[in-house]
Amino acid sequence: MPLTGSNKTIRFEKGESRRMIEFKNVYKTYPNGFTALKDVNLKIEQGEFVAIIGLSGAGKSTILRCINRMHDITKGTLTVDGVDVNSLRGAELRRYRRKVGMIFQSFNLVSRSTAIKNVLTADVPDMGFFRVLFGIFNKEQKMRALESLDKVGILDKAYTRCDQLSGGQQQRVALARTLNQNPKIILADEPVASLDPITARQVMQDFVRINKDYNISILLNIHHIDLALQYCDRVIGVRAGEIVFDGPASTITQEQIDYVYNGTKAPVLGNGE
Numbered sequence: 001m002p003l004t005g006s007n008k009t010i011r012f013e014k015g016e017s018r019r020m021i022e023f024k025n026v027y028k029t030y031p032n033g034f035t036a037l038k039d040v041n042l043k044i045e046q047g048e049f050v051a052i053i054g055l056s057g058a059g060k061s062t063i064l065r066c067i068n069r070m071h072d073i074t075k076g077t078l079t080v081d082g083v084d085v086n087s088l089r090g091a092e093l094r095r096y097r098r099k100v101g102m103i104f105q106s107f108n109l110v111s112r113s114t115a116i117k118n119v120l121t122a123d124v125p126d127m128g129f130f131r132v133l134f135g136i137f138n139k140e141q142k143m144r145a146l147e148s149l150d151k152v153g154i155l156d157k158a159y160t161r162c163d164q165l166s167g168g169q170q171q172r173v174a175l176a177r178t179l180n181q182n183p184k185i186i187l188a189d190e191p192v193a194s195l196d197p198i199t200a201r202q203v204m205q206d207f208v209r210i211n212k213d214y215n216i217s218i219l220l221n222i223h224h225i226d227l228a229l230q231y232c233d234r235v236i237g238v239r240a241g242e243i244v245f246d247g248p249a250s251t252i253t254q255e256q257i258d259y260v261y262n263g264t265k266a267p268v269l270g271n272g273e
């Protein structure tokens with residue numbers, strides 16, 4: 001099922017694009033009664049590179065997990081590329097998730113397998129049972145996996161076991177695996193939290209290059225404010241499940257950052273729609 005959507009003008013001038021993600025009055029309440037998202041209204045255009053900042057437990061990860069349908073929203077409407085996400089079921093939901101890549105802080109790699117085998121797992125949902133059981137991948141699949149590793153600069157590590165790679169290299173394997181899905185959106189949950197400062201910047205540069213070269217919408221949760229401001233186009237500040245800042249990274253002030261994290265100043269919204 002191809003995703004569809006109407007043409008829109010992108011917020012940050014990257015040319016003609018379409019509305020990729022839209023939250024309308026979204027709430028998320030967990031079975032224990034905790035409300036993680038409260039009346040969230042958010043619009044993300046195709047090709048934007050967005051950092052989501054806030055305290056642990058503020059709702060940052062919930063936003064990402066609602067987009068890829070790991071969590072269902074409780075109230076409101078969430079559309080991705082014109083599709084009502086909560087209406088998807090079965091095969092439609094599986095096809096939708098192919099277009100939404102997810103990268104976790106823990107990498108989620110099979111450490112005893114090679115980099116290329118980890119990247120090839122992106123093809124598993126579209127394969128038959130016996131091909132998956134015996135790990136049978138065709139030449140075209142292997143070539144695409146190698147191309148994905150090349151896009152993140154670790155083609156030379158294709159046949160190296162992941163437990164022999166550095167943390168930064170493992171994160172790049174995870175990114176290559178996501179690229180192998182040919183996604184329209186990449187969601188990254190604290191992708192540089194476990195990396196040293198130099199490696200973290202290298203991985204952020206990878207995200208920037210992929211965002212610009214392939215016009216993929218990228219949303220990442222990040223605690224490193226300096227990296228968010230340096231590399232991302234836009235910053236969304238979340239506090240106690242609410243959006244308290246939304247604007248270009250170049251416009252956020254220390255007062256607004258203090259409010260996101262400490263609640264010490266009156267909230268000042270950015271220049272979003």
